[in-house]
Amino acid sequence: MPTPIEYADASPQVRAVYDDIKTSRNVPDVNNFWKYLAHDPATLKRTWESIKEIMAPGALNPLTKEMIYLAVSVTNGCAYCIASHGAAARKAGMSEAMFGELMAVTGMANETNRLANGYRVPIDAAFQK
Amino acid sequence: MPTPIEYADASPQVRAVYDDIKTSRNVPDVNNFWKYLAHDPATLKRTWESIKEIMAPGALNPLTKEMIYLAVSVTNGCAYCIASHGAAARKAGMSEAMFGELMAVTGMANETNRLANGYRVPIDAAFQK
Amino acid sequence: MPTPIEYADASPQVRAVYDDIKTSRNVPDVNNFWKYLAHDPATLKRTWESIKEIMAPGALNPLTKEMIYLAVSVTNGCAYCIASHGAAARKAGMSEAMFGELMAVTGMANETNRLANGYRVPIDAAFQK
Amino acid sequence: MPTPIEYADASPQVRAVYDDIKTSRNVPDVNNFWKYLAHDPATLKRTWESIKEIMAPGALNPLTKEMIYLAVSVTNGCAYCIASHGAAARKAGMSEAMFGELMAVTGMANETNRLANGYRVPIDAAFQK
Amino acid sequence: MPTPIEYADASPQVRAVYDDIKTSRNVPDVNNFWKYLAHDPATLKRTWESIKEIMAPGALNPLTKEMIYLAVSVTNGCAYCIASHGAAARKAGMSEAMFGELMAVTGMANETNRLANGYRVPIDAAFQK
Amino acid sequence: MPTPIEYADASPQVRAVYDDIKTSRNVPDVNNFWKYLAHDPATLKRTWESIKEIMAPGALNPLTKEMIYLAVSVTNGCAYCIASHGAAARKAGMSEAMFGELMAVTGMANETNRLANGYRVPIDAAFQK
Numbered sequence: 001m002p003t004p005i006e007y008a009d010a011s012p013q014v015r016a017v018y019d020d021i022k023t024s025r026n027v028p029d030v031n032n033f034w035k036y037l038a039h040d041p042a043t044l045k046r047t048w049e050s051i052k053e054i055m056a057p058g059a060l061n062p063l064t065k066e067m068i069y070l071a072v073s074v075t076n077g078c079a080y081c082i083a084s085h086g087a088a089a090r091k092a093g094m095s096e097a098m099f100g101e102l103m104a105v106t107g108m109a110n111e112t113n114r115l116a117n118g119y120r121v122p123i124d125a126a127f128q129k
Numbered sequence: 130m131p132t133p134i135e136y137a138d139a140s141p142q143v144r145a146v147y148d149d150i151k152t153s154r155n156v157p158d159v160n161n162f163w164k165y166l167a168h169d170p171a172t173l174k175r176t177w178e179s180i181k182e183i184m185a186p187g188a189l190n191p192l193t194k195e196m197i198y199l200a201v202s203v204t205n206g207c208a209y210c211i212a213s214h215g216a217a218a219r220k221a222g223m224s225e226a227m228f229g230e231l232m233a234v235t236g237m238a239n240e241t242n243r244l245a246n247g248y249r250v251p252i253d254a255a256f257q258k
Numbered sequence: 259m260p261t262p263i264e265y266a267d268a269s270p271q272v273r274a275v276y277d278d279i280k281t282s283r284n285v286p287d288v289n290n291f292w293k294y295l296a297h298d299p300a301t302l303k304r305t306w307e308s309i310k311e312i313m314a315p316g317a318l319n320p321l322t323k324e325m326i327y328l329a330v331s332v333t334n335g336c337a338y339c340i341a342s343h344g345a346a347a348r349k350a351g352m353s354e355a356m357f358g359e360l361m362a363v364t365g366m367a368n369e370t371n372r373l374a375n376g377y378r379v380p381i382d383a384a385f386q387k
Numbered sequence: 388m389p390t391p392i393e394y395a396d397a398s399p400q401v402r403a404v405y406d407d408i409k410t411s412r413n414v415p416d417v418n419n420f421w422k423y424l425a426h427d428p429a430t431l432k433r434t435w436e437s438i439k440e441i442m443a444p445g446a447l448n449p450l451t452k453e454m455i456y457l458a459v460s461v462t463n464g465c466a467y468c469i470a471s472h473g474a475a476a477r478k479a480g481m482s483e484a485m486f487g488e489l490m491a492v493t494g495m496a497n498e499t500n501r502l503a504n505g506y507r508v509p510i511d512a513a514f515q516k
Numbered sequence: 517m518p519t520p521i522e523y524a525d526a527s528p529q530v531r532a533v534y535d536d537i538k539t540s541r542n543v544p545d546v547n548n549f550w551k552y553l554a555h556d557p558a559t560l561k562r563t564w565e566s567i568k569e570i571m572a573p574g575a576l577n578p579l580t581k582e583m584i585y586l587a588v589s590v591t592n593g594c595a596y597c598i599a600s601h602g603a604a605a606r607k608a609g610m611s612e613a614m615f616g617e618l619m620a621v622t623g624m625a626n627e628t629n630r631l632a633n634g635y636r637v638p639i640d641a642a643f644q645k
Numbered sequence: 646m647p648t649p650i651e652y653a654d655a656s657p658q659v660r661a662v663y664d665d666i667k668t669s670r671n672v673p674d675v676n677n678f679w680k681y682l683a684h685d686p687a688t689l690k691r692t693w694e695s696i697k698e699i700m701a702p703g704a705l706n707p708l709t710k711e712m713i714y715l716a717v718s719v720t721n722g723c724a725y726c727i728a729s730h731g732a733a734a735r736k737a738g739m740s741e742a743m744f745g746e747l748m749a750v751t752g753m754a755n756e757t758n759r760l761a762n763g764y765r766v767p768i769d770a771a772f773q774k
Contacts, residue, residue: 001599001774002248033241036248040616043623046698047241050691054233059226064193065234071197072238074376075204077464077593080245081238082375083256097188100427103376104183105194107430109201109210111369112162112176116209117340118332118361119131119165127212129646130341130516169358172365175437182433203634206335206722211633212646229685232634236688240627246598247590247619259645259728260506291499294506298745301752304566305499311562312491317484322451323492326458330496333462335722338503339496341514355446362441363452367459367468370420370434374467377389377423385470387517461763464593469762470517487556490763494559498756504727505719505748518764549757552764563757570749575742580709581750584716588754591720596761597754599772613704620699621710625717625726628678628692632725635647635681643728 004035014038017048024052031084063092071106133164143167146177153181160213192221200235262293272296275306282310289342321350329364391422401425404435411439418471450479458493520551530554533564540568547600579608587622649680659683662693669697676729708737716751 007018007029017038021030037044055065066089073081086099094102136147136158146167150159166173184194195218202210215228223231265276265287275296279288295302313323324347331339344357352360394405394416404425408417424431442452453476460468473486481489523534523545533554537546553560571581582605589597602615610618652663652674662683666675682689700710711734718726731744739747 001602001772032250032253033245033248036250037244039248039612040620042698043244043616043620046620046695047244047623050237050695051241053687053691054230054237058230059224060196060230060234064196065230067189067193068197068200068231068234069238070376071200072204072235073242074372075201076239076242077371077375078242078245079375079378080250080252081242082378083252085238086378087256095188096426100430101183101187101189101194102197103373104427104430104433105189105197106201106376107369107373107434108179108183109198109214110205110372111365112180113202113205113207113210113335114332114368115166115172115176115361115365116162116207117335117337118328118364119162119168120337120340120344121161121165121209123209123212124161127216127646130344130514168354169362171440172358172362175362175440176365179433179437182429199634203630206629206633208633208636211636215636215646225684229688232631233685233688233691235634236627236631236692239630240623242593243590243626244619244623246593246595247586247622249595249598249602259643259731290508290511291503291506294508295502297506297741298749300569301502301745301749304569304749305502305752308495308562308566309499311558312488312495316488317482318454318488318492322454323488325447325451326455326489326492327496329455329458330462330493331500333459334497334500336500336503338508338510339500341510343496345514353446359441359445359447359452360455363447363455364459366437366441367456367472368463370438371460371463371465371468373424373430373434374420374465377420377426379419379423379467381467381470382419385474385517457763461759464758464762466762466765469765473517473765483555487559490760491556491559491562493763494563494756494760497759498752500722501719501755502748502752504722504724505715505751507724507727507731548766548769549761549764552766553760555764559760563760566753567757570746570753574746575740576712576746576750580712581746583705583709584713584747584750585754587713587716588720588751589758591717592755592758594758594761596766596768597758599768601754603772611704617699617703617705617710618713621705621713622717624695624699625714625730626721628696629718629721629723629726631682631688631692632678632723635678635684637677637681637725639725639728640677643732 002036002039004032005038006035010038011041013041014044017041017044020052021048033080033084063089063094066092067094067098067102071102071109074103074106075110131165131168133161134167135164139167140170142170143173146170146173149181150177162209162213192218192223195221196223196227196231200231200238203232203235204239260294260297262290263296264293268296269299271299272302275299275302278310279306291338291342321347321352324350325352325356325360329360329367332361332364333368389423389426391419392425393422397425398428400428401431404428404431407439408435420467420471450476450481453479454481454485454489458489458496461490461493462497518552518555520548521554522551526554527557529557530560533557533560536568537564549596549600579605579610582608583610583614583618587618587625590619590622591626647681647684649677650683651680655683656686658686659689662686662689665697666693678725678729708734708739711737712739712743712747716747716754719748719751720755 018030070085070089073085147159199214199218202214276288328343328347331343405417457472457476534546586601586605589601663675715730715734
């Protein structure tokens with residue numbers, strides 16, 4: 001079973017990623033996710049750089065992005081991701097009222113996705129344009 | 130195979146739901162989703178009333194809610210829902226730049242959900258509080 | 259892209275499975291599912307024999323089994339399986355009222371599965387016994 | 388991380404739902420699921436009322452409905468839901484033989500859903516009617 | 517909640533399967549998976565015989581098969597299966613470098629599956645042949 | 646609804662990615678997937694560079710990687726991805742016998758993932774090391 005790679009035990013390549021995460025997020029240490037990915041330095045680096053690019057403020061703000069991340073993680077049932085992105089969303093400003101509405105929408109979407117499947121609903125012509 | 134129930138052929142109970150959808154959304158007709166659910170008037174009514182309540186403006190605005198709905202539908206691969214909620218999100222103000230970022234976040238979340246699973250990453254103590 | 263293997267073109271091993279399906283189900287021809295699986299005769303045989311054993315009347319009747327099969331297929335969004343097991347369930351006696359309730363339960367289960375995930379609900383001690 | 392809201396600490400609106408659950412199900416306390424949903428009283432109320440309507444006896448009996456709920460929860464891998472609906476199904480009369488057959492059907496449906504996907508099996512004309 | 521059935525407490529039918537697993541895999545005891553499936557001897561036997569047939573060396577070697585098994589289990593988020601098939605893949609020769617690449621491919625496939633869904637990409641004519 | 650962006654209509658940034666795909670894969674044109682992603686040049690570039698890195702020969706050969714990609718796509722039910730990665734795997738050397746075994750393993754893994762969920766099988770101590 002894999003174990004986390006701590007900073008003190010990390011290679012220079014891994015440390016460079018850890019340092020960038022800590023600086024970018026202004027945190028004293030990286031989360032377990034990164035300490036496990038560190039077993040594959042190429043994946044660690046690629047994943048971090050992709051996330052840094054994707055989660056940066058753009059047409060959507062970081063809070064909206066974190067809530068979308070959480071909705072996907074809840075849909076997939078990834079316990080680690082629900083915990084970590086729930087924390088990240090709260091840190092980015094998600095109130096409990098916002099969390100409640102996010103869960104309500106996520107739950108309902110999962111329900112109506114199956115109703116649409118089960119009733120074999122054809123796509124409306126208006127949505128094909 | 131089920132067929133859509135048009136307004137002219139609908140029972141008074143189903144027409145009442147169709148009327149409420151048309152009024153609430155200011156549209157001339159309801160989507161196929163509702164015309165198929167109409168085969169079960171209790172589910173039609175309950176689903177519409179739930180969605181009306183959930184998608185109303187609250188702590189989250191309607192655009193954010195539609196984007197979350199789309200992220201879930203994309204994750205589940207529901208073609209009908211991707212088409213209909215993509216249209217709804219655009220109607221609520223989603224620009225193409227916002228759509229692009231929404232897809233990027235949704236894709237990345239689906240990737241890291243599996244990396245967390247595969248590396249069996251334990252939840253950080255900080256996320257258990 | 260694979261193509262269906264018709265009876266006339268099938269090997270003796272494949273024909274034997276087709277014959278058993280036709281006899282067991284009292285149908286003049288097998289569904290496309292089997293005609294595609296026939297590209298791998300070992301999987302064709304194993305899958306048919308497993309399904310024949312699993313779907314036989316037992317503690318659950320065939321109608322209940324077909325409805326469970328349909329609920330799973332709807333949850334996974336398998337269009338072929340929704341079509342074929344919807345037909346099989348109707349043939350086994352599923353009324354439209356039963357179908358409506360089946361969809362309602364399937365939809366709601368998909369919703370509350372995500373609410374339980376998102377709220378990180380711990381399992382009650384009573385359910386651990 | 389959310390915590391359960393006990394009856395003694397609940398608002399009148401939440402208590403009203405708890406009371407209805409306890410009366411309807413003839414139980415001394417509500418499950419954790421409801422105690423966590425109580426953080427969002429609107430979702431608590433809507434979810435309970437939907438489930439009460441959906442799970443009531445109708446064209447399908449409560450046992451069949453609980454088994455369908457369990458099949459979906461197993462397919463989605465929701466540990467909480469598998470525990471709680473497994474208990475509910477047993478309370479509604481599911482024997483161990485019925486559970487075994489339910490799991491066999493659920494497992495096989497998940498297998499053949501993927502075989503149909505992978506072989507790209509087209510829907511038979513007979514299933515399009 | 518089910519409990520494992522140990523060899524000493526097993527029926528002759530269950531013992532026969534346990535014996536075949538132990539002999540085929542050259543292990544002193546069977547895993548928990550089999551000890552729980554043993555509650556349904558028909559499913560125990562059918563599942564073991566299917567797996568024995570499927571996982572045998574053929575056009576694909578056992579290591580490749582175990583890695584495919586692991587990729588599916590990671591995609592579905594089955595914690596038990598990730599643990600057991602991770603161990604089986606390592607026993608069959610999966611190095612840590614191979615595991616890292618397997619996770620990278622699995623993660624990326626989960627990402628691009630959703631990008632293809634979200635952008636509603638039509639299948640190229642070349643892939644329809 | 647999005648439309649594909651052809652080379653002639655593409656920006657220099659998009660053309661540079663298309664050129665790299667065509668050169669790397671020795672193909673005259675890029676697949677639809679890339680022509681749709683091109684609506685978001687940053688995602689196009691990041692996704693292509695990630696895939697190029699991940700799918701390169703390493704501890705696993707390209708054929709094994711394509712088969713893993715296909716197993717995940719089949720599990721998720723992504724029709725586009727099943728078509729495109731099925732073609733890619735065949736181009737990389739997957740025989741029909743290999744495809745059959747790949748499908749058999751993928752199907753069985755999806756089945757036993759649910760059996761492990763449903764029986765609530767605890768992880769063996771041996772897999773926790």
